[in-house]
Amino acid sequence: MNINLTLIGQAIAFFVFVVFCMKYVWPPIIQALREREKKIADGLQAAERAARDLTLAQEKVTLELKEAKQQAAAIIEQANKRATQMIEEAKDSSRQEGERLIALAKAEIDQEKNRAKESLRAEVAALAVAGAEKILESAVDAKAHSKMLDKLAAEL
Amino acid sequence: MAGETLTASSYIQHHLQNLVYGNHPVNGWGFAHTAKEASEMGFWAIHVDSMLWSIGLGIIFAWVFSKVAKSVTSGVPGGLQNFVEVIVEFVDSSVKETFHGKNSVIAPLALTIFCWIFLMNFMDLIPVDFLPQLFHLAGVQYMKVVPTTDINVTLGMSLSVFFLIIYYSIKIKGVGGFMGELTLQPFGKWMIPFNFLLEGVGLIAKPISLALRLFGNLYAGELIFILIALLPFWAQGFLSVPWAIFHILIITLQAFIFMMLTIVYLSMAHEDH
Secondary structure, three states, X not given: OOOOOHHHHHHHHHHHHHHHHHHHHHHHHHHHHHHHHHHHHHHHHXXXXXXXXXXXXXXXXXXXXXXXXXXXXXXXHHHHHHHHHHHHHHHHHHHHHHHHHHHHHHHHHHHHHHHHHHHHHHHHHHHHHHHHXXXXXXXXXXXXXXXXXXXXXXXX | OOOOOOOHXXXXXXXXXXXXXXXXXXXXXXXXXXXXXXXXXXOOEEEHHXXXXXXXXXXXXXXXXXXXXXXXXXXXXXXXXXXXXXXXHHHHHXXXXXXXOOOOOHHHHHHHHHHHHHHHHHHHHOOOOHHHHHHHHOOOOOOOOOHHHOHHHHHHHHHHHHHHHHHHHHHHHHHHHHHHHHHOOOOOHHHHHHHHHHHHHHHHHHHHHHHHHHHHHHHHHHHHHHHHHHOOHHHHHHHHHHHHHHHHHHHHHHXXXXXXXXXXXXXXXXXXX
């Protein structure tokens, strides 16, 4: 094995290749690698953030759903209450109306009865007078006996 | 093989001989025709095959990676980008685990070392006779296709790393700090010569061990492939395939070790005691 110029030649070639690698090979490739690393890191971070946002949104949705349900329940309850109230009111007013009608009818009936009584009384008085006339065979002076007749009519 | 009778030792020697271009004292400038001529050329000769293969493989690495770097996107990556990204990510995490300072050189350096050494080692998996025979037909006498089995190549890289270690040590700690590190540990100022001997050996051992580990592993691996190639043809498949499969592990591991140790040494250079 001879040590000779090859040694220096190889050292020069080595130097040239290292400088070439340093200038044109290493920086662009390593930069691309770093960029990709950053991209992936950003992507992962974004995914994480999105997942967090999703959970938040879901929580919000559940909350709003719950609220909406509560509201709906309250509205339904109110409506029910109102309906019962209206039914009660209607019942009340109809009862009052019925009572009024009944009272009216009763009054009319009373009136009718009184009137019938009056006319019956008058007729009875006339019949009594006629009967008495027949019995007595003489006319009864209605004027002279009106006092007695009234008494009679009042007794009926 | 160059007209000689083919014996086992000449076959092996032929396979382990680089294609050398240099100034021979007698024949002048030209390719060495024998191993003896090659060694007579001394220091001012060059292994043409090692240089061509290593630079060619380095260009393949640079071409593939810069092609991806040009069209790189942080969106959905394509097939080639995926492949390159896996390697870059792997190197980046290795660097980050070990080196905590701020330095824009170390990571690209580690990437270059890993990919380039892996590709050079990978040449070992190509059947040992295939490329040399092709070049032989084209008239080239010697062709050693695995650059990392050439000590010059591994030493060239480890010495570059060594200079980076010294450069960053001085840059971060200053000349005084670096000298202090070399002389005032581990036994305090009364033992300066001894400390210097200890730390100096430790420092020099870094590039030497880095170069020899890679060279030794690949050289041995290549040698075993050559030895297997000497066996009768029915035995070759039995041995060559398991060894090649095992070697896939070795070439990757050696590239990784070279890269990792470079990172460790440089991060040690950055540490202030």
